[in-house]
Amino acid sequence: MKIELLEVLPEPIPQKALNASEVWGSALVFDSGKRHLISGVSGRGKSTLLHIIYGIRKDFKGQLLIDGKDSSAFSEEDWVHLRSRQVALLFQDLRLFPNLTARENMELLPARDEAAPSTETMAERLGVAEYLEKPCGILSQGQRQRMSLIRALSRSFQILLLDEPFSHLDDENTRKAWTLIEEELERRNAGLVLSSLDEVSDFAIDHKWKL
Amino acid sequence: MSAPTEQLTSKALGVRGPRRELAIAVTGCFMGTVLLLAAVQFFLDASTVIAEREPPKNFFTVNKRVEGGALANLGKNDEGFSPEEITAIETRPEVQGVGVFKRNRFPVEIHIWPAGKVGLGEAAKADVFFETVPDEFIDAKPDNWGWDENSTHVPLIIPKFYLDLWNFGFAPTRVEYPALSSKAALGIPIEIFLGKRREASQNGRFVAFSRRINSILVPESFLEWANAKYAQPDVTEYWFLWLEGAVNGPPRTREQLLTVLDANSSPKAEFSPLKDPAARRPLTALRHEEKKPPSPSRLIVRVDEANTEALLSFLREQGYEINRELPEHDLLNDASKWAFSIVGGIGLLLSLLSVATFSASYRLVVTRAATPVRDLLHLGFSRRIVTSAFIRRFLKLFGTVFGTSLLFTWLLKTALHGQAKSYELSIPTGLSFVTLFAAVLYAGAFVAVNVAVIRDAVRKLG
Numbered sequence: 001m002k003i004e005l006l007e008v009l010p011e012p013i014p015q016k017a018l019n020a021s022e023v024w025g026s027a028l029v030f031d032s033g034k035r036h037l038i039s040g041v042s043g044r045g046k047s048t049l050l051h052i053i054y055g056i057r058k059d060f061k062g063q064l065l066i067d068g069k070d071s072s073a074f075s076e077e078d079w080v081h082l083r084s085r086q087v088a089l090l091f092q093d094l095r096l097f098p099n100l101t102a103r104e105n106m107e108l109l110p111a112r113d114e115a116a117p118s119t120e121t122m123a124e125r126l127g128v129a130e131y132l133e134k135p136c137g138i139l140s141q142g143q144r145q146r147m148s149l150i151r152a153l154s155r156s157f158q159i160l161l162l163d164e165p166f167s168h169l170d171d172e173n174t175r176k177a178w179t180l181i182e183e184e185l186e187r188r189n190a191g192l193v194l195s196s197l198d199e200v201s202d203f204a205i206d207h208k209w210k211l
Numbered sequence: 212m213s214a215p216t217e218q219l220t221s222k223a224l225g226v227r228g229p230r231r232e233l234a235i236a237v238t239g240c241f242m243g244t245v246l247l248l249a250a251v252q253f254f255l256d257a258s259t260v261i262a263e264r265e266p267p268k269n270f271f272t273v274n275k276r277v278e279g280g281a282l283a284n285l286g287k288n289d290e291g292f293s294p295e296e297i298t299a300i301e302t303r304p305e306v307q308g309v310g311v312f313k314r315n316r317f318p319v320e321i322h323i324w325p326a327g328k329v330g331l332g333e334a335a336k337a338d339v340f341f342e343t344v345p346d347e348f349i350d351a352k353p354d355n356w357g358w359d360e361n362s363t364h365v366p367l368i369i370p371k372f373y374l375d376l377w378n379f380g381f382a383p384t385r386v387e388y389p390a391l392s393s394k395a396a397l398g399i400p401i402e403i404f405l406g407k408r409r410e411a412s413q414n415g416r417f418v419a420f421s422r423r424i425n426s427i428l429v430p431e432s433f434l435e436w437a438n439a440k441y442a443q444p445d446v447t448e449y450w451f452l453w454l455e456g457a458v459n460g461p462p463r464t465r466e467q468l469l470t471v472l473d474a475n476s477s478p479k480a481e482f483s484p485l486k487d488p489a490a491r492r493p494l495t496a497l498r499h500e501e502k503k504p505p506s507p508s509r510l511i512v513r514v515d516e517a518n519t520e521a522l523l524s525f526l527r528e529q530g531y532e533i534n535r536e537l538p539e540h541d542l543l544n545d546a547s548k549w550a551f552s553i554v555g556g557i558g559l560l561l562s563l564l565s566v567a568t569f570s571a572s573y574r575l576v577v578t579r580a581a582t583p584v585r586d587l588l589h590l591g592f593s594r595r596i597v598t599s600a601f602i603r604r605f606l607k608l609f610g611t612v613f614g615t616s617l618l619f620t621w622l623l624k625t626a627l628h629g630q631a632k633s634y635e636l637s638i639p640t641g642l643s644f645v646t647l648f649a650a651v652l653y654a655g656a657f658v659a660v661n662v663a664v665i666r667d668a669v670r671k672l673g
């Protein structure tokens with residue numbers, strides 16, 4: 001799978017952000033099998049970029065091509081198919097359903113990757129197994145971030161979009177999470193687009209862009 | 212989508228709805244549905260009752276108009292139809308048959324013992340008359356319709372509305388007269404006294420109630436027997452005797468005149484009818500004068516229902532009176548239509564309001580769930596799946612309200628059925644097919660509007 005951005009400019013965006021950016025107004029390609037990092041300080045449009053790729057924001061100039069097709073011609077069904085089978089996004093605000101338990105949140109998916117490790121296994125590895133039966137509304141931000149990552153990894157995808165996934169995790173938990181992410185990317189030969197406040201030097205990344 | 216996912220979708224969207232608005236919508240829907248369905252059902256029932264009670268349109272009775280006061284009509288008994296007049300009616304193309312009413316020619320008094328036994332309680336006493344019509348004109352002829360001298364009682368058929376008059380007129384005003392169902396009325400003993408001085412008595416029974424014939428009917432064999440035995444000569448059977456050009460003595464019967472003729476006392480004797488004294492004829496002509504049967508004063512006519520207007524105007528031109536439409540039935544019909552329009556109108560208005568409040572409430576339900584709706588769509592669920600979660604929720608609530616309304620309407624109908632039964636009105640039990648069909652149409656429209664509103668509300672969210 002291949003996602004291309006051709007001279008994409010979101011609206012509105014401050015001129016300052018535009019001038020310093022390696023992303024806005026340029027040509028970018030995200031391939032499956034490759035790991036991409038988008039880094040930049042707050043307010044430069046990291047989430048905006050991921051939302052554009054995920055088809056949530058359509059207020060931009062330029063072109064978004066997915067497997068060579070212009071996304072502006074996509075129907076609603078095309079987007080439903082893309083989101084349920086090909087591209088998974090871990091939102092910065094996590095988007096868990098607070099009235100459902102963590103396990104129910106993991107189960108509420110349009111399509112599951114049956115080969116993915118079980119919820120229990122992943123929760124065990126990330127140290128949140130004991131919270132699976134708790135409503136997400138009462139979990140801490142860090143616990144919810146890990147639950148949200150497990151949900152993203154349970155989904156069917158060829159490109160995984162992670163929007164600041166480690167912002168509430170300590171180094172130890174970040175390392176465990178990254179290991180799990182790498183395993184899943186390798187197993188599926190999937191691509192990654194990771195957004196982060198800073199350049200993460202510990203992770204093996206193929207392409208890096210500054211926003 | 213699997214059932215657990217369906218459940219989880221609903222749970223994820225399960226934010227609290229606008230309770231007050233939903234409660235108002237539910238109440239309005241319940242009341243509107245019940246009123247609307249009850250109006251349809253009651254209209255159908257009222258129509259059945261009216262149709263049943265209405266006299267059949269292809270039969271009517273004809274009589275000559277009576278004019279003038281009591282004094283002018285004293286002694287004028289012959290208001291009957293001549294054979295020519297009957298033939299004129301019979302030969303009309305619209306007429307399928309004419310039956311003549313024959314009646315008693317002697318006084319009759321009946322005593323009705325509503326308590327069920329002669330001598331028990333108070334009897335209702337009345338001077339009455341009996342008539343007969345050919346059997347084929349009787350609508351309620353029982354199998355044992357007939358009489359001979361060995362019969363234990365005389366069967367009587369009275370109009371159904373006599374029983375209504377009894378139940379709704381007499382009985383409520385007189386403590387000694389109980390209301391009677393048709394079945395009870397068939398059992399009560401009746402004493403029949405015949406003749407001017409009550410020369411004979413017979414036992415009688417009501418055997419059927421007619422909606423067609425407005426008279427008290429007895430079997431022809433009884434009437435002939437009683438007329439032969441107790442009949443009094445009427446005015447047509449008296450004559451003036453003329454001797455030497457002057458009326459001689461009081462009017463005489465045929466038998467008395469024949470005695471005069473046999474005595475041959477006066478060969479120039481003449482006779483004339485009481486009504487026309489100038490029409491004198493020699494008394495010898497009396498021997499050849501046939502004894503005329505009394506002419507019938509009422510006729511029952513069976514017609515081709517579709518084509519009666521020409522016949523009716525012919526009969527009116529002849530100056531005959533026709534008993535056909537009973538205005539109170541039309542009044543009842545009008546009243547039921549008005550009641551239907553008012554109740555149905557209110558029901559329809561309430562239903563429209565409830566559709567509006569229901570759909571407004573559900574728009575609010577969807578809007579309040581804006582965040583989970585957006586999140587589900589962003590997780591890759593289709594809009595159809597999200598919409599159907601709301602539709603399921605709506606259907607559950609509407610189904611409950613609609614089912615309860617239907618049950619309540621059915622209970623109302625059952626109560627009405629019981630009430631109608633106590634008034635001797637026969638209406639079918641349960642809700643009719645038409646009402647159920649109307650209910651399905653109504654529910655379909657209700658669901659369609661709300662589903663469209665829910666779809667639109669979800670579409671606007673993303």
